[in-house]
Amino acid sequence: MYDVIIIGGGVVGCAVARELSRYRCKTLLLEKTNDICNGQSKANTAILHGGYDAKPGTLKAKFNVLGNAMFDRLHEELDVPVQWNTSLVVSFQEDGHPMLEKLLQQGIDNGCRGELRIIDREELRRREPNIGSTACEALLVGAGGIVCPYELTVAYAENAAMNGAEFQRNAEVTEVKKLANGNWLVVSSIGSFETRAVVNAAGVYSDVFNNMVSENKIHIHPRRGEYYILDKKYKNVFHAAMFQLPTKMGKGILIAPTVDGTVLVGPTAEDIEDKQDTRTTAEGLAKALREASKTWEHIPTRGFITTFSGLRSTGDTGDFLLGEAEDAPGFFNCCAIESPGLTSSPAIADWTAKQIAGKLALETNPDFNPIRKSIPKFRELDDAQRAALIAENPDFGKIVCRCETVTEAEIREAIRRPVGALDVDGVKRRTRAGMGRCQAGFCTPRTVEILAEELGISPLEVTKFGGKSYLLDGYLFEEGKNHA
Ligand SMILES: Cc1cc2nc3c(=O)[nH]c(=O)nc-3n(C[C@H](O)[C@H](O)[C@H](O)COP(=O)(O)OP(=O)(O)OC[C@H]3O[C@@H](n4cnc5c(N)ncnc54)[C@H](O)[C@@H]3O)c2cc1C
Missing domain, CATH: 3.30.9.10 (D-Amino Acid Oxidase, subunit A, domain 2)
Structure with missing residues (x-):
């Protein structure tokens, strides 16, 4: 039995998970793909909008301005790169x-x-x-500023997990049902879970879940x-x-x-x-x-x-759709979060978590630790700092991605961390290996080997982004055709 189940591991779902971990709250986030940050949160302009664009009085305007003002603290706490350019x-x-x-x-x-x-x-x-x-x-x-959207999402998730939130990937939610006892049943590809509250942060699919439980139909x-x-x-x-x-x-x-x-x-x-x-x-x-x-x-x-x-x-209204559905108590929407959703994410999450905490009478988590350190970025260090890291861990001396100067130690840590990388694109988003000029032409084979070693699987099973996106001789693993 969970207190809260979050549907969707984009920047909003992960930010809500972190905010809920400030409370004594048993939280589970279900993400249908092989990784968090696989929807629009990985594919945007990464701007921290100042707040001039949204119509005054809208939720977009309110949460944009509130969210923008929270990024200096997020930079301090989560070690996420932010530039006010x-x-x-x-x-x-x-x-x-x-x-x-x-x-x-x-x-x-x-x-x-x-x-x-x-x-x-x-x-x-x-x-x-x-x-x-x-x-x-x-x-x-x-x-106006800029942020790394992947590192932000990953940082929210890592910090939430450090503070007790659970994450399941490859967990597609197929149904949400109200139970007679007032709780919710969330049915997914990995099983069904009972929960006191649900957060709908399913991005372009968030209308599906709202429309499953509420008569106030929306269209995204x-x-x-x-x-x-x-x-x-x-x-x-x-x-x-x-x-x-x-x-x-x-x-x-x-x-x-x-x-x-x-x-x-x-x-x-x-x-x-x-x-x-x-x-x-x-x-x-x-x-x-x-x-x-x-x-x-x-x-x-x-x-x-x-x-x-x-x-x-x-969405159809031009604004974010947030908050508890009127006719579905305990079901909280974070829908129609288009731009400035990245900028607004900390404020949306703070507000949503407070709404839920009030509803469920959650107590503060006295052990909450807001600090998350990023993986050391070898490319940004001077020679003395690099030498110190190599002395501590020789894997920092092995460059895997030449374009972005990403070391084997960084890749291994990206896989080992809470909610760590499970595929080549997950490594890329956490370390930048493969994001440079050659677009992974050089580093993919070694990244595949490291993923296989760390995950205890065959290199043949390593994927680019989950599912059947095998990098090596993919047909071997198609259903019913395992010739290996
Ligand atoms: C082109 C573009 C440019 C943008 N530029 C900016 C910008 O510069 N600044 C800014 O502030 N904002 C920007 N945004 C907006 C910002 O990217 C989004 O508002 C934000 O990423 C929304 O996050 P999300 O978590 O709601 O959605 P997503 O990141 O889409 O996350 C939803 C998640 O739900 C999962 N999911 C869906 N269905 C299910 C299911 N059945 N079961 C389990 N999981 C499910 C998906 O796989 C996905 O991971 C831009 C967006 C786009 C597309």
Whole structure:
């Protein structure tokens, strides 16, 4: 019997798990894929939005501003990289000033912290000399920042697990039922569990669970955003996250530096039907490039190292849908969490956990420890620090990923940690092995060997992202065809 079962191990589910671990609360998080952070939480622009974009009075506006203000503490507690590099919303049209004024006023009304003002062409050019020639003026958002979305999600989960929360991956929830005793039965691919409360954090699938238990039906559709990633060589071309004026489909196409030094170009915004269709398309990428070229004329396309896409959980109201369902006591929604969901995640989690704690009369957990240390990042250390690590553990002297300078020790630790990596992509998200210029061409074989050793399985069984995504002779493991 659990106090709370969370459906979905994205940034929201994992943040809620961490907040609940502040209480004496038996929590289980069920994630259907082979790892946490496998939905939109791994495929976004990674911006800490300042809070100027959402309509005043909405949950998006409230939780964006509250969440943004929590990231310095998260950086301290969870050792997650956060950079306050500012955001610039650039107008490329002479008549764009009223829109910038509107965004400025929204930011003020929303309580956006830090510097917030419109800057003229000269100041914009002084700050960002590589800005396109048609740039007119911009809104400067001092509270704009960037974060690593995978490390944030993993850090929430690791810290929650350290504090007692349980995580199960490859655990697809298929049904949620109210029991006669007032509790809930959560039916999943790994078994059925009784719980006092449920948190619905299933991303694009969160409408399915809400609609299973509530008469207040909702509809979440996927809105795909496609991106290019540019090599680290271009990390200094822009300092700030470079937005264009927003449209009714979202915040528009950006050029956004990442905390790891690569540069994102995108995302597009296309409403689609299929909740699993994370393809990139020639048309989508061409659109991203065309529109981004206003911000950065002559984008060096030879510098693109890969492409990806993410699916926003877009609801019908334009706002987040949060809180206990009116007609389903004990069932708490975290639905329609599209952008700024990453930024809002700590505030949504804090609020949701407090709601649940009140409902279930949970006591504070006196042993809660908010501190989680990240895996040492060999690439960021000086020679003396590197030598000290190697002296302690010789595996730090073995470079597995040459592009990102990731060592064998980091990979082994990523697998051994609570809620550790189970596949090659899980190692990649926790260490950056395979995220560099060669896109895992060099390091995959050794990563497969290490995963096999650490997990006690054959290298043939190691997958890229779970399921049947075997890296070695995959057909051997197809159902009923095991010729090994
Ligand atoms: C293109 C794009 C750009 C964005 N840019 C930003 C940005 O710059 N800044 C920002 O603040 N926000 C941004 N966002 C929004 C942010 O990424 C999301 O709001 C956030 O990741 C939502 O997290 P989540 O946990 O709700 O969803 P997800 O990360 O999608 O997690 C849901 C999880 O539920 C699991 N699940 C689904 N069904 C089941 C089931 N039946 N059983 C068990 N598990 C299940 C899924 O596998 C998944 O892991 C962006 C989003 C996109 C797509």
